Amino acid sequence: MHSQAKYLSGDKDSIKEFIDKFDVFLFDCDGVLWSGDNLFEGTVETLELLRSRGKQIVFVTNNSTKSRSDYKKKLTDMGIPATVDEVFGSSYSAAIYISRILELPADKRTVYVLGERGIETELDSENIPHIGGTDPSLNRIISSEDYASIASGSSLDPSVGVVLCGLDFHLNYLKLCLAYHYLQRGAVFLATNIDTTLPSAGKLFAGAGACHAPLVAMLGGTKPASLGKPSQAMMEAIEGKFKFERSKACMIGDRLDTDIRFGIDGELGGTLCVLTGVTKSPDDWKDGRTVPSEYVNKLGDLMGAA
Amino acid sequence: MHSQAKYLSGDKDSIKEFIDKFDVFLFDCDGVLWSGDNLFEGTVETLELLRSRGKQIVFVTNNSTKSRSDYKKKLTDMGIPATVDEVFGSSYSAAIYISRILELPADKRTVYVLGERGIETELDSENIPHIGGTDPSLNRIISSEDYASIASGSSLDPSVGVVLCGLDFHLNYLKLCLAYHYLQRGAVFLATNIDTTLPSAGKLFAGAGACHAPLVAMLGGTKPASLGKPSQAMMEAIEGKFKFERSKACMIGDRLDTDIRFGIDGELGGTLCVLTGVTKSPDDWKDGRTVPSEYVNKLGDLMGAA
Secondary structure, three states: OOOOOOOOOOOOHHHHHHHOOOOEEEEOOOOOOOOOOOEEEOOOHHHHHHOOOEEEEEEEEOOOOOOHHHHHHHHHOOOOOOHHHHHHHHHHHHHHHHHHHHOOHHHHEEEEEOOOOHHHHHHHHOOOOOOOOOHHHOOOOOOOOHHHHHOOOOOOOOOOOEEEEEOOOOHHHHHHHHHHHHHHOOOOOEEOOOEEEEEOOOOOEEEEHHOOOHHHHHHHOOOOEOOOOOOOOHHHHHHOOOOOOHHHHHEOOOOHHHHHHHHHOOOEEEEEEOOOOOOHHHHHHOOOOOOOOOEEOHHHHHHOOO | OOOEEEOOOOOHHHHHHHHHOOOOEEEEEOOEEEOEEEEOOOOHHHHHHHHHHHOOEEEEEEEOOOOOOOHHHHHHHHHOOHHHEEEEEEEHHHHHHHHHHHOOOOOHHEEEEEEEHHHHHHHHHHOEEEEEEEOHHHHOOOHHHHHHHHHHHHOOOOOOOEEEEOOOOOOOHHHHHHHHHHHHOEEEEEOOOOOOOOEEEEEEEEHHHOOOOHHHHHHHOOOOOOOOOOOOHHHHHHHHHHHHHOOOOOEEOOOOHHHHHHHHHHOOOOEEEEOOOOOOOOHOOOOOOOOOOOEEEHHHHHHHHH
């Protein structure tokens, strides 16, 4: 870890040197490329500059509600050219982990989803059976029959071997209780990501980590394995797909505890912090716990090398 | 704290001595008097025996979904004679705390409720204004307008000075985000109780502590002040109402971490554990952390002194 972050904004030579060092740039999106619906000035040009110099771009997002193809659409709708293959989301990361790393018994392959469509789409892409999720029959208040049938197990699917939690705008008491009972019966506890908050409209709202917090509380503190930043399970999946040298890769993000931590723990060649999102100033890393190797006021400052 | 719990079942002399020691018996209900819809044999007779000997009975429940009068009805429906004044619930405890202990500024007296009707009824009984709770307009999915109006504060009530969380069967993402924003604006964070689970149909379901866990996660670990067992705020409220000598009072319950802890921390004269609920055997307290002064297999064993 670097003890001090190098400030690049306005320093043309340092920016050039910075860009030249890397073959691959992993981008966090919200807070880096845009905030909410507001695309930052210089985002498109900076990505274009990097592409024109032959850099591989990967959009690494913990947003579990969107599949890669949904996210590609979001990028292009925002005016950012992108391909589906450049997108690496936490739902995709989780689906890959379940299908290729977890060795589930043949009769325990079903995933109970606490989350949105993006998770289901990515599970489908890996042919993983799933229940829960957006099933409209679960959008209701728990009934006395539910208590009895959950307790007896008669309404539980015996093939569930994983509970996968993401951000769930449709979170409710019934879904949480179902997830808890699957976990009590031995299901593996996974999360697309553990961010407790999610920025929107300039403020924070509940993130995936808040949605599964009731389960952690009920389990007496047992936390899910996370497949999103800063979990290195996600880094391994990205590396497996894009085959790069870690020393030639740089993570760009606005959050110290997810993005910058992700790059540091992954021993990437660099970690660039932008001050357009959660992190507001170098003071935020003065405790020395998670210090980026470089920082800029905003991503567009990299255009200083154009 | 007692280093060893005395076993009373079948020991007529010890039971008599035990009963004679106390003027007041504080009863936990579920797991002690009944389990789910199943009234334990001997419950009614034991309460009758205690009353016939002039003992004050108090039903102390962390169930926040019911008001005292709802709970009195539940007791009588179960076949247990009781008066409203004998019931002391965590919602009532919270209402008393807010109206009589918390010194809220005149323009911050409104309580945002994350919970059920029982909380609202008890707040009403103390003339405390409240919003949220069972408001049917909040039983919906968060919209993009909600993000904007919550972030700007335009949909937030500026008079909210307290967020009070209980068990909420109607928990949803929108309600959690509203609660979070009130807390971010300085509202006092209170909980009727912090039990993470709730027994039903012989298994565990999400308790109040699970319902507010997303807020604790979003706040980076800040927990609410609890007004239910084992919080001594509840003991003080009970003592304020019933005016008893603590040395002449005994707490009877099935949970070590709530009921027995409540009695020990309150320096009551005794704590009696029954083995008909969460605690299954003396092995459960062998770590020495929370040891009751006495225990019986079931409450009805106290009839051995009849």
